[in-house]
């Protein structure tokens with residue numbers, strides 16, 4: 001008998017969410033972003049779920065090669081580019097496209113002696129100050145790439161810091177767009193700007209390619225709930241109640257005795273803990289479903305278990321169904337309670353959790 005925790009992954013939800021991404025930017029091609037093992041959903045599975053995407057984008061060169069071995073024939077893009085000269089022959093052999101975000105990468109490309117057809121994505125730092133060339137040196141980088149014999153196309157790319165909060169005074173979305181447009185004006189090549197938040201809320205910025213990630217999995221990128229955007233949860237994390245405790249006022253619950261009952265309570269013990277990927281920082285009061293009824297966690301999350309309040313669900317007991325997040329309970333609600341974002345929870349799903357594929 002396996003431990004009862006299971007992550008169900010819905011292929012139809014992946015397909016549906018991809019269609020939502022397209023609907024917001026109908027003229028653009030779509031990179032389905034599948035980094036971090038498809039945001040925790042499984043690389044091979046999301047490859048099938050996103051069969052209709054125009055390409056798949058990720059950051060792990062070994063996973064990019066794996067996609068080719070699994071039979072993905074459409075474009076593949078490495079969003080952080082390559083890391084060493086040794087990566088280049090592998091990328092050439094498997095026809096893998098990559099970002100170029102620093103001088104060191106250009107120097108390695110110039111020195112590469114093998115034959116290749118490179119499709120490079122020249123990344124601009126338009127204000128996020130993570131990867132990319134500053135606007136004032138972007139044209140020089142472009143010109144250097146143009147001179148490299150194997151370079152067949154140069155796509156211009158940037159990434160938004162605040163697409164879900166366009167008015168952020170520290171860096172308004174418009175300012176990033178302005179810097180990008182000024183520095184790329186007149187240069188030949190495709191443009192790639194939008195992550196999920198930009199696609200959903202600023203589809204007019206889509207240009208040639210969009211790069212949605214979290215929305216494809218039914219997570220919200222901010223700026224509204226996943227349901228507001230018509231997205232469906234692709235991952236539902238489920239388990240069962242494996243024990244019940246009746247506690248009296250004054251009794252403490254779990255490690256550190258952080259919760260003390262102030263009334264008689266009935267508690268359920270759920271086979272799910274932080275070693276399954278449930279956030280340990282989720283405090284008492286984090287939402288959870290038992291037999292479809294919304295209740296809350298109680299006390300500290302431990303490695304393999306957490307406890308829930310069954311006081312108002314008298315019919316629930318050992319064996320009752322528990323949904324940690326998913327189709328009945330948005331992952332973003334759980335994440336918010338734990339002080340994080342849905343992205344982190346889905347990516348952190350632990351390898352020991354059984355995965356079941358569902359329609």
Ligand SMILES: *Cc1c(COP(=O)(O)O)cnc(C)c1O
Pocket residue numbers: 033035079159194195196197211212213214215221
């Ligand atoms: C992760 C990533 C994306 C996707 O972001 P979401 O917020 O998940 O849509 C797009 N572009 C780049 C460069 C990324 O690293």
